[in-house]
Amino acid sequence: MKFAIVGTGGVGGYFGGKLAAAGYDVTFIARGAHLKAIQDKGLTVKSINGDFVVSPAKATDSISEVGVVDVVFVCLKAWQVAAVAAELKPLVGADTVVIPLQNGVMATDELRKALGTDHAVRGLCRIFSKKEDDGVINHFGIEPTIIFGEDSNLLTPRILKIKEALEKAGVKVIIPKDIEAEAWKKFLFICSSGLLAVMRSPYGVVREIPQTRQMLYDLFVEIYQVAIAKGVHLNPEIVDKTMAMVDTFDYNTTSSLTRDVMEGKPSEIDYQNGTVVRMGEMLGVAAPVNKFIYDCIIPMELKARGFIEVE
Structure with a gap:
């Protein structure tokens, strides 16, 4: 599976790093000195569960050059989602799933306005982490967990496929009975x-x-x-x-x-x-x-x- 991590901060850097370390094709979207550090030295993740380094790491500041992927994790700040949503179109093919991991309850609807109703599912995460330095992510609290699901709460094939990939990468996943309540x-x-x-x-x-x-x-x-x-x-x-x-x-x-x-x-x-x-x-x-x-x-x-x- 191919993944794009839009926003390589504490959230995107950790979960994208776990997927990349497990051998999945992951492209990190970052910018500035943080991007350069990842390109030059790889992505370092410090974690209370064990440190690791992804090197080399695929990283760019150009969404359009990545191409279509299977899964897009949107890990920007909540106030950035609406502005960037339309720019994600080059990543999205017929079967692409877009999962926002923002705080708040608005991101999925904002993504659907730009990308259509079929691609974005509701998602959230649990983690205490931050970008400690350029190219360095620090996970310092809570067991990292991704929670996502269809509005219907059905266990569709695409949901199960993504769940399997995340779990193979050592990420705890919860597919709840009621994603809106979660x-x-x-x-x-x-x-x-x-x-x-x-x-x-x-x-x-x-x-x-x-x-x-x-x-x-x-x-x-x-x-x-x-x-x-x-x-x-x-x-x-x-x-x-x-x-x-x-x-x-x-x-x-x-x-x-x-x-x-x-x-x-x-x-x-x-x-x-x-x-x-x-x-x-x-x-x-x-x-x-x-x-x-x-x-x-x-x-x-x-x-x-x-x-x-x-x-």
Whole structure:
């Protein structure tokens, strides 16, 4: 099978690296100094499960030169997907499957607008990882897992074929009974990143202070209520289960959105807490904690994107 990894950061670099290390034909889409490092020295993956290097590694900054592949993993930031979706057409043949691994719940629909309804399936991943340096990916938490499936939740031949390839590469795969519910479970959790960014603190700090712990709990409740209003089938226990999961994290754990905001970079805030606020307004569900987080981060987001200047 041929794979294209669009976005070779913490997510794409790790999962694409595992596929390439297993002998699959993988092309990494990257840019700048990161691309050059991969081309010159290969892709280095540091992992709590064992380090490895993919060398040589196929990498380019030109999507059009890759050609048609069997599977495209879209591993860009959520806010980049809509802009790049149409550019993926040269990768997509009649049987190509496109799997987004973004945070949020909008990427699949954005891809379908550009590529048609037959190619993109719903997907998400679980991993704590980041680009540590040019050509270097660091996986530092959680068992890396890819979760994906058809809207129908049927085990179609294409889903099973991709599952087999990933498992042969040593990647844990879950094909859930309800992919939409799984996407919202991840979405519910990841929106906590905005609270960490506002507090400029890791999970350990936020969970141990009574006031911020309550805000975290209320944030989860709001997202659960929005999901239910939207018709997503979530178990009420998801809020308490998510809090319990947070309690297992290393004290200094953060997330990519948290780090982006704290480092003054553009973030996924519009696709996380911003999405909760907008959906809540449409569905008549109040989301005051999420709105507070979103409103607090917007000035920093506008500055990071160059829309405002602060001396």
